[in-house]
Amino acid sequence: MRILLSTYGSRGDVEPLAALGAALQAHGVEARVSAPADGEFAALLARAGLPLTPAFAPVREWAKEMINRSRSASPEDRARLISGQAAAIVASQYEALSAAAEGCDAVVAFGLFPSCAAARLVAEQRGICYMLGTFCPIWLPSPHNRPHEYPSHPLPAGVTDNRLLWDIDIRTKNALFGEAINGHRVSLGLPPVQNVRDYVYGNPVLLACDPTLGPWLPSDLIDAVQTGAFILPDERPLPDGLEAFLNAGPPPVYVGFGSISVASEAGRAAVNAIRAKGLRTVLAQGWAELAPVDDGDDCFAVGEVNQQALFGRVAAVIHHGGAGTTAAAARTGTPQVIVPQIGDQPYWARRVAELGIGAALDGPVPTAESLSAALEVALAPKVGLRAREVAGDIRADGAEAAARWLMERMGEEN
Structure with missing residues (x-):
């Protein structure tokens, strides 16, 4: 079995995938990691014994540019920046992941929403399994928490019904990311989707955080499999x-x-x-x-x-x-x-x-x-x-638990 682990983000997004990849490989699964090709991430993955297949661009300079461009922008301009970058990321990351997924049986995606959308597209085109992962419960639709607020798309004042707010979140993500995702789908000869959030999320989602620190309260809006945080053992001495x-x-x-x-x-x-x-x-x-x-x-x-x-x-x-x-x-x-x-x-x-x-x-x-x-x-x-x-309550076996669950899940779907 070959599984592609994909992310686009900082060290906090890459290191957990190194832990998951190492756990998968310990069970005989060939794991590949697509991540930004910054030198620190290449060294990190090499330490875990995993090959790095580069994402569409290194992240440190990209992040600096995005921060500089949005720092003095109005909410409307920041929203346009998000949508414009989403289109570029979906297209570029789709190309990168198409090559990285060669011969793979599944794609597990973390990180930026447009990057995960590209991973879902690659999986759909190749007819292989897809799974979204996240490191915090607040990103998932639930009556127990409110959705994230985006520039120029504030949550309505005075609304306390989280179910209604998550319905609004669908419209917000369609507004910000719909054109990027559906535009690329059309270029691939695929029909547009009406709900880009649920398309990218799928169901269930892999929740990689500790149950004591970030407990998942069951939600009828989405199913989450909480495994614990993915921790890469570090034996390096201090300087x-x-x-x-x-x-x-x-x-x-x-x-x-x-x-x-x-x-x-x-x-x-x-x-x-x-x-x-x-x-x-x-x-x-x-x-x-x-x-x-x-x-x-x-x-x-x-x-x-x-x-x-x-x-x-x-x-x-x-x-x-x-x-x-x-x-x-x-x-x-x-x-x-x-x-x-x-x-x-x-x-x-x-x-x-x-x-x-x-x-x-x-x-x-x-x-x-x-x-x-x-x-x-x-x-x-x-x-x-x-x-x-x-x-004493913090779990250290999250990557191992996720590896076992993924192997069982992918075995059922293949």
Whole structure:
């Protein structure tokens, strides 16, 4: 059996697929991963023993361009940008995935909606199985949560019926992505679909997040198979300089915003808040290329690093609330402070606060004062105790569970 795993996104989208691919290969399934061909992802997949088949473009520069183009645009212009990019992604990603899917029996797609649409088209054209995957329950139609709000398509004020809002979500996705998807279908000699959201989602969906952190409440709008987060074991040692820094004093506070292009002021605010409490900082540079505020010996800057090895040795983790980072900190029982920016990050921030394993900032722009108050909460002994308790409930077998389920599912359909 050959399965193509497809995604277009940042490290938080690629690393879980490396874990799933490795789990599939351990069962004798040939797994291929189509992902952005950025150097960091090629190295990541090589470490997992998986071949990389490039997606339509590297993602880091593409993401920077999209951020720059949308930063000062009106909601209407941002909506047009989304639709225009969707058409380009569907067409380009369809070509990339058509080649990657050669000889495959199934396609499992994560990441951007237009990229998943291209994967669904490839599967349909080849007559092979298709499955959508996601890392957070809020993206799935459910009476228990509201849909995501898009530029120039706000959810109607005062409406609390989530079922009605998910019906509106169908119209929104048709407006934003319908022309891109159906235009490509027509070019392939296929009839248009009336509901592009449900076409891309399919049913059921693979939900790859931890049930304790992000529980799925059954929905009659869609079926989801929740397996737990896909975690790639990381045996890499920490850099010598970081080891020396960790050993030179009490546990520091980790600060990192991953692929989120936060302003440099966010890193400065975090370092100042940590320093004001007499603590040290490990500063992850990330895509924002954060740097220490001065040459003080209480701050150590690192590039990409083994979070599984590091997080258990820090006092707290300040981060953006990506699904992967949230799960990594929760697994080590380390208190968290989340500064949510976009997408599902406000959801993870809320869940961390609800579980009592950390604190969440209200809004995406941190200050030294707001971070200091959040750290006060996160560093309280009761939060540390609670974080260690919850750590025992976090599953480590999500990729294995998903691999077994996919093999059974694909076996039934073939």
